[in-house]
Amino acid sequence: MIGGGRIGEALVSGLLHSGFATKDLVVVEKFPARSEELTAEYSIRVTDSIADAAEGADVLVIAVKPGDVDVVLADLGKADLDSEREKLLMSLVAGVPTSRYENRLPAGSPVVRVMPNTPMLVGEGASVIAAGRHVKPDDLALARQVLESVGTVTVVPESQIDAVTAVSGSGPAYFFLVAEAMIDAGVALGLTRATTTELVVQTMTGSAAMLARSGENAADLRAAVTSPGGTTAAAIRELERGGVRTAFYEALSAARDRSAALGSSAD
Ligand SMILES: NC(=O)C1=CN([C@@H]2O[C@H](COP(=O)(O)OP(=O)(O)OC[C@H]3O[C@@H](n4cnc5c(N)ncnc54)[C@H](O)[C@@H]3O)[C@@H](O)[C@H]2O)C=CC1
Numbered sequence: 471m472i473g474g475g476r477i478g479e480a481l482v483s484g485l486l487h488s489g490f491a492t493k494d495l496v497v498v499e500k501f502p503a504r505s506e507e508l509t510a511e512y513s514i515r516v517t518d519s520i521a522d523a524a525e526g527a528d529v530l531v532i533a534v535k536p537g538d539v540d541v542v543l544a545d546l547g548k549a550d551l552d553s554e555r556e557k558l559l560m561s562l563v564a565g566v567p568t569s570r571y572e573n574r575l576p577a578g579s580p581v582v583r584v585m586p587n588t589p590m591l592v593g594e595g596a597s598v599i600a601a602g603r604h605v606k607p608d609d610l611a612l613a614r615q616v617l618e619s620v621g622t623v624t625v626v627p628e629s630q631i632d633a634v635t636a637v638s639g640s641g642p643a644y645f646f647l648v649a650e651a652m653i654d655a656g657v658a659l660g661l662t663r664a665t666t667t668e669l670v671v672q673t674m675t676g677s678a679a680m681l682a683r684s685g686e687n688a689a690d691l692r693a694a695v696t697s698p699g700g701t702t703a704a705a706i707r708e709l710e711r712g713g714v715r716t717a718f719y720e721a722l723s724a725a726r727d728r729s730a731a732l733g734s735s736a737d
């Protein structure tokens with residue numbers, strides 16, 4: 471795991487909880503304070519040397535910011551790796567296309583681009599994978615195996631990954647924002663923050679469970695809560711007046727465009 475930040479930690483933590491052995495994971499993290507945190511929390515080996523971690527690895531996971539990818543690739547290029555042992559490279563980095571890695575790695579290197587999300591920290595991630603040019607069925611199966619231990623896995627063509635990033639990669643932030651806004655609104659109505667938080671969290675969890683398990687779609691489930699002339703209709707009218715639906719169209723378009731821009735700097 472190259473990059474032990476928020477998403478790297480989420481995958482490491484999820485993998486360990488799902489039964490991966492600590493000895494099978496090595497994290498490369500360049501900030502010493504962060505390394506100490508990870509070592510203390512997970513009892514795994516953390517190093518600042520990419521060469522050290524990559525030697526002997528079957529899978530290299532890149533979890534650095536898009537702007538740090540070229541430095542990582544340069545370090546991998548300098549590392550004297552065992553050329554007999556083919557490594558699968560899994561990039562969790564937003565925006566950066568598989569071709570950027572393929573152009574810098576030895577010819578024929580298998581690269582999968584993954585868009586994960588942070589709920590994998592609690593085993594509820596939604597990961598989406600797109601295969602690079604040299605990915606074989608076994609490589610895809612290995613990527614799937616790693617990611618299924620922390621949630622669901624969907625495979626799409628790489629042309630759809632920017633849109634996926636807008637939906638599920640950034641998606642948890644939208645739900646957290648809605649939760650924050652509802653909690654503040656409940657407090658404004660005079661409820662305690664603790665009571666409001668408990669109610670909002672359970673309402674989100676219960677609504678997600680209904681969407682996942684009832685077999686009904688979101689529009690029908692919403693209609694079932696909306697009594698004629700009732701409280702929900704009054705609330706929805708205000709949300710629509712506030713432009714909530716248009717805001718989501720615009721927000722997801724902006725995220726999709728930003729993902730495409732992050733990857734277009736070099737190819
Ligand atoms: N945070 C999220 O919800 C999601 C993030 N991503 C992607 O995951 C990647 C990482 O994001 P975060 O974890 O949020 O960022 P972060 O900033 O929390 O973590 C990145 C880590 O990489 C380390 N790092 C940077 N250069 C390094 C190098 N050369 N060698 C070793 N370590 C190095 C940094 O010290 C930092 O700890 C990004 O590319 C982002 O697009 C994808 C989906 C969701």
Ligand SMILES: O=C(O)[C@@H]1CCC=N1
Nearest residue numbers: 564635638639640641
């Ligand atoms: O905001 C970002 O760029 C990353 C990618 C998806 C979620 N977080």
